[in-house]
Amino acid sequence: MYIKINNNHIELIKSANPYLIFATIFVFIIGLYYSLFQSPPDYIQGDSMRIMYIHVPSAWFALMTYSILAGSCVLWFITRNPLFNVVARSIAQVGMVFTLMSLITGSIWGKPTWGVWWVWDARLTSMLILFFLYIAYIFLWQAISNKELASKISAALAIIGFINIPIIKFSVDWWNTLHQPASISKLSTPSIDISMLIPLFIMTIACFLFLVTVSLIRFRLVLIENKMLRTIN
Amino acid sequence: MLNLIKRDLLLSFYSSANFFFTVSFFVLILILIPFAFGTQSDQLKLLFKGVVWIALALSIIITVDRIYNADYEDGNLDIIMQKNKTIEYLVISKYVTHWFIYCLPLLVILPILSFLFYLDYFETIQIFINLFIGSFGMVFIANFVSALTLGAKRTIFLKAIIMIPLFVPFIIFGSDAASWPILLGLSMLSFVISIYVTAYGLRLYGE
Amino acid sequence: MNELKIEDLSCKRGESKVLNNINIIIKSGETLVVKGRNGSGKTTLLRILSNFITSYQGKVSLNDLSILEDNLYNNKFNLIGQKNSLKDNLSIKKNLELWDIIFNESLDHAKLLERDNLDHLINRDVGSLSDGQKKCISLHRLNYNKYEFWFLDEPFVYLDEANTNSLIEKINRFNENMGIVILTSNINLPKKFHKEVNI
Numbered sequence: 245m246y247i248k249i250n251n252n253h254i255e256l257i258k259s260a261n262p263y264l265i266f267a268t269i270f271v272f273i274i275g276l277y278y279s280l281f282q283s284p285p286d287y288i289q290g291d292s293m294r295i296m297y298i299h300v301p302s303a304w305f306a307l308m309t310y311s312i313l314a315g316s317c318v319l320w321f322i323t324r325n326p327l328f329n330v331v332a333r334s335i336a337q338v339g340m341v342f343t344l345m346s347l348i349t350g351s352i353w354g355k356p357t358w359g360v361w362w363v364w365d366a367r368l369t370s371m372l373i374l375f376f377l378y379i380a381y382i383f384l385w386q387a388i389s390n391k392e393l394a395s396k397i398s399a400a401l402a403i404i405g406f407i408n409i410p411i412i413k414f415s416v417d418w419w420n421t422l423h424q425p426a427s428i429s430k431l432s433t434p435s436i437d438i439s440m441l442i443p444l445f446i447m448t449i450a451c452f453l454f455l456v457t458v459s460l461i462r463f464r465l466v467l468i469e470n471k472m473l474r475t476i477n
Numbered sequence: 478m479l480n481l482i483k484r485d486l487l488l489s490f491y492s493s494a495n496f497f498f499t500v501s502f503f504v505l506i507l508i509l510i511p512f513a514f515g516t517q518s519d520q521l522k523l524l525f526k527g528v529v530w531i532a533l534a535l536s537i538i539i540t541v542d543r544i545y546n547a548d549y550e551d552g553n554l555d556i557i558m559q560k561n562k563t564i565e566y567l568v569i570s571k572y573v574t575h576w577f578i579y580c581l582p583l584l585v586i587l588p589i590l591s592f593l594f595y596l597d598y599f600e601t602i603q604i605f606i607n608l609f610i611g612s613f614g615m616v617f618i619a620n621f622v623s624a625l626t627l628g629a630k631r632t633i634f635l636k637a638i639i640m641i642p643l644f645v646p647f648i649i650f651g652s653d654a655a656s657w658p659i660l661l662g663l664s665m666l667s668f669v670i671s672i673y674v675t676a677y678g679l680r681l682y683g684e
Numbered sequence: 685m686n687e688l689k690i691e692d693l694s695c696k697r698g699e700s701k702v703l704n705n706i707n708i709i710i711k712s713g714e715t716l717v718v719k720g721r722n723g724s725g726k727t728t729l730l731r732i733l734s735n736f737i738t739s740y741q742g743k744v745s746l747n748d749l750s751i752l753e754d755n756l757y758n759n760k761f762n763l764i765g766q767k768n769s770l771k772d773n774l775s776i777k778k779n780l781e782l783w784d785i786i787f788n789e790s791l792d793h794a795k796l797l798e799r800d801n802l803d804h805l806i807n808r809d810v811g812s813l814s815d816g817q818k819k820c821i822s823l824h825r826l827n828y829n830k831y832e833f834w835f836l837d838e839p840f841v842y843l844d845e846a847n848t849n850s851l852i853e854k855i856n857r858f859n860e861n862m863g864i865v866i867l868t869s870n871i872n873l874p875k876k877f878h879k880e881v882n883i
Contacts, residue, residue: 376641377642379638380635380638380639380642383635383638384625384626384629384635384639387629387632388628388629389628393628393681393682394628396681397626397628397678400625400674400677404621404670404674405642408642408646411646411663412642412646415645415649416645419649
């Protein structure tokens with residue numbers, strides 16, 4: 245199956261843009277309202293845990309975006325369909341923003357909870373490394389002047405980074421296992437109240453919409469940049 | 478393949494300052510430890526075991542521009558790739574020479590340094606084994622980063638940003654004496670990935 | 685007797701097509717001059733012929749065997765690119781020594797340089813030479829004599845009249861020994877070669 249992008253798709257993306265931006269802002273406002281006013285404070289952590297409603301989705305999406313990035317790089321090498329390269333390149337910047345966001349909100353949450361801004365455990369450290377992988381991917385592409393070559397090279401690097409992340413996670417885990425259990429497993433336990441799940445759910449949707457909106461704008465820009473439009477017509 | 482090893486060794490012998498530069502760099506980083514942390518022997522011992530890895534990583538990072546870039550820029554890489562149709566052989570001979578020229582001198586100087594930092598024989602041997610195994614893995618990584626970034630000239634910082642995350646596992650396991658089997662595994666894994674990626678990068682830039 | 689055949693060759697670099705349906709046949713003892721404006725794909729053609737670029741449409745074959753499948757092909761040609769393959773910080777003597785190892789052939793460099801009136805340069809660092817002198821030393825690689833093809837990318841750039849003539853003489857001598865020469869050039873050459881193609 246060979247997916248081809250034509251001008252109609254581009255026009256569709258362009259016309260959907262304002263709606264998507266509006267929807268993102270709208271869902272963010274609802275999510276913020278729910279997380280700040282409609283949910284009870286945590287009985288141990290108090291109001292400071294409300295930052296989790298933005299921290300957890302951005303951490304999820306930081307990892308998911310990198311998986312999509314590496315996945316589309318792999319697919320690009322297999323199928324040679326340039327669409328996957330465009331997807332990878334349009335999604336990278338958003339992923340970097342999510343990673344940075346989860347790092348910053350994580351340390352803001354960590355200060356009142358653990359008493360320190362940063363803890364050297366596996367998840368935090370691999371998140372930090374993930375941030376540098378995004379930087380390496382984006383800037384390596386910019387540093388190579390032959391752009392067709394640059395895409396191939398940075399795609400190879402993205403895949404290597406994807407192999408590296410679990411290795412780092414494993415090795416840092418081995419090195420230091422001082423941490424509370426993962427928050428995903430914490431969420432899956434029945435102890436979490438439904439009133440906390442609702443804002444988390446809404447914020448996750450908001451983050452997803454943000455990811456989609458910005459990626460689509462980038463997608464269009466990358467296509468124009470690649471002058472793919474000219475060759476497709 | 479042997480030709481290439483011979484040629485690279487001769488080349489580095491002709492510009493033999495390179496040997497001394499990396500060794501001096503390595504020694505100087507380690508000399509900074511007592512300046513920064515004082516001269517208590519227990520503390521020095523502890524710090525040396527870790528900082529020696531950071532020094533090795535940095536020494537390899539500063540040499541990454543010399544692996545393929547010089548030959549790529551002056552056109553020798555074209556001749557070398559023409560004469561070695563199987564690029565994997567070329568890559569392996571580059572591993573050998575790069576390790577021989579830039580890592581072996583560091584390992585030779587290591588025992589002397591470790592006595593400066595009050596380590597006993599047993600600890601020195603442990604560090605030596607770990608560095609020996611780990612340095613191969615790091616050389617493999619440096620090689621493929623060098624091959625991938627041939628088109629990005631004068632970007633040693635970018636190369637460092639790419640390489641340091643890949644060095645993290647080596648530094649973690651390297652500074653623990655008992656985990657040399659894991660280090661060996663990591664080196665083997667990076668060999669497999671590196672030989673494939675380096676050949677891929679060289680072929681791309683050959684076009 | 686060698687016959688190098690290029691059939692329906694097309695090649696894309698990025699978004700732009702640089703070579704379009706090229707058809708050339710060259711036989712032993714002939715010289716082909718490839719002409720064309722800047723960016724028309726002269727260097728690309730040479731890099732296809734020397735097996736660096738492997739993704740193209742059409743077929744390039746030596747004696748009816750595709751050069752991509754011919755395992756011995758890489759040892760048959762001598763490519764002199766636009767880069768001079770010299771180490772700036774080493775003397776010419778040391779550079780030649782390094783070449784000897786890569787080419788796996790040791791030449792009597794002193795004698796050969798004397799013939800080309802370059803022997804006074806042998807102990808100078810490459811960095812201190814002029815572009816024309818570097819080019820002459822770079823063309824010194826043509827003395828490695830196991831090759832049946834010469835691929836020369838802009839060999840006449842930087843050369844003065846005397847050196848141009850001596851290079852043309854060398855090409856003629858190589859042709860007489862049944863060698864094939866393919867060279868790219870932008871300028872009008874003082875001598876007509878066997879074949880000329882515009883791309």
